[in-house]
Amino acid sequence: MILTEGKVRIEVPEFQKITSKNKVFYNPEMKMDRDLSSLILSFYKGVVLDGLSATGIRGIRYVKESGLESIFNDINPEAVKLITKNCKMNDVECKIYNKDFNVLDVEAEIVDIDPFGSPSRYLASAFRIVRPKGILCVTATDTQALCVSKKACIRKYSAIPLRTDFFKELGIRILISTILREGMKQDYSIEVMLAYAHKHYMRVFLNVKKSLKGIENNIRDLNIVYYCSCGYRTYSKDIMQGCPNCGKRINLSLPVWTGEIKNDNFLNKLMKKEITPDLEKILNIIKNEINVPFYYDPHRLAKTYKFDLKKIDLVIEELKKMGFQASRTHFSRTGIKTDADLLSLLKIFI
16 A cells, blocks of 8 residues: 655555565554654754664655665565555655665764664664764663563663653663663763654654763663652662651662753754654653653552542642742653652642
């Protein structure tokens, strides 16, 4: 079937349930991310590698909408045939490889990895391919591993997750930690331009460069996250023996990126462009989020402390009156981001 997305027309397989067994798949649920990725990459120049191209939709949109030169790659011969057809349909010059991503011998200013599942096995090659001052765009769709499944997270990301009320944000910070640790092996530091979670996936956009000084700074933002069922949370490089709030055993997640997950100046530039209503909605929320790690969910706290809930906006205003930063978060409709400690937040309810 032929469909239109953005400024391009492409042929895609008939819609079906998307699984790892599909020979070539097109995921309509990722349209908003492709819109956002095309917008973000329009601020850059050079060559972008669409490393796991499938239908070629990303790479073609980057040529037509972002003004970039695209290199396409997919290990599946059927996908390569479809990419070739779609490039011709859109008058796009195509350099297409039919290889495992990890054996590609190319260079690019921008490397985009959008796999089915975990991106971990592609990260070392992504840093090998990207030029010394480049951009990495990384998707993860195995959110169960990043947020919940301890064994899967250790196996795929060499990290320990936690069941928390801020599990989506913790998952994306584990993903960033994994990318950073892989980059450091090749002397790359990172700067997170934007990281967000939406529906079934997580997506990260990073500036990367060869910089030992940058790595030293990045290491300061790799920490242990501590969380207790009473709602207490913190992060540190030190070892904690128990919860300072209730005295119970405290759980931990590590290693976790606790640095910034958005660049406000860059977001302001994005917001000045012509964007779709869906993009405007999520970018507005992200733009207004305070740049501190983690959020509280009053619904979870209410079950523990037996209080009546209040409107989120009223709670945010109360926190601000108390001198704290506070905002909503795109990670959860009921979440509140704040630099307030647990006891200060509870004073509003109890």
